[in-house]
Amino acid sequence: MIDYNKVADNDLVMLLNNSDKDAYAEIYQRFKGILFIHAYRLLREKEEAKDVVQEIFARLWTKREQLNLTVSLSSYLYAAVRNKIFDLIARKKVETEYISSLQTFISQGDMITDQLVREKELRAIIEGEIAALPPKMREVFELSRKGNLTHRQIAEKLGLSEKTVKKQVNNALKMLRLKLGVFTYLIYFL
Template identity: 50%
Template sequence: MNLYKNLNDQELAVLLKKGNEAAFHEIYERYKGILHMHAYKKLVDFEEAKDLVQELFGALWDKRDDLPETVNFSGYLYNSVRNRVFNIYAHKKVAAGYITSFQEFNREASYITDERVRENELAKQIEAEITALPERMREVFLLSRKEHLSHKEIAERLDISEFTVKNHIKKALKTLRFRLGLFAYLLFLIKYYFLK
């Protein structure tokens, strides 16, 4: 092993390229600590820096045939660490973007779901109050609001006066306003008068 300690980086790189495990071990021992510190300064995470260096040396051995001819082997190793750090940063940025996007989607979906639940509950409450109206009043009201018949058309269909139709609708609206409360009543008006 002493023989390899006396070799310079370029000589070790040539031997590594030929598959010499002892040369690889010497490079590993020579650079693992300093590369780990270099990675740690950039990542500020001891374990992440350690993993990066282990992966770098694993890739160095696996791809030893493709090692470039270089005069500055230590520079090659530092650049490899730097590139891996950039890849980690890029991955974290993409992951953070996905997380942010997912959180925004969840908030929007939750808001939409809550809004639909409240809207459905309000619609059920409105329908229940309409159903609770006296039979003739309900009939007149539904012909007016759901079938969009005029007072005259309702009067003719039910064989009652237009004045009676007008009174039924007026009383139905007053009853609904009282039972639903102002906010729900306004939503009801918007739904049945302005969105139809």
């Protein structure tokens, strides 16, 4: 019968390689407290420090047969704890950045969506007001603004003078400004 608390660390590792549960239990008893203190100093959070130590020991058991240490057992365990904490910190940083990015998107997304809805409403109101213009004025205005035709091109197309076309466009703009001025205020400022 082996007295495990008198066995050297190197020998415990060899026993662990052969799936000796008592050797594993001795390693756990020897190092759990000091590894917890090490983890706690780095994390300043008891539960996270406990979790890190538990994960290190769980991995030690699952990798026991492949374990081939080139350093002392204590150095290996300290490095494992440190690396696990670095991974944890990096993951927290990524999570924090993701959450921040998501919050920014949500807050800006609401504004963008709200703005798009307002623009759509305003466009519908403008189209309604254009449709309410007198027929000839509407036709001239639509050729000017939607068809991007010059006053001369509209005059030639409709058989009107350029002066009449210019007057029709200006009158249409005046009427739309009067009617849409209140709507524009209501949509954008309420």
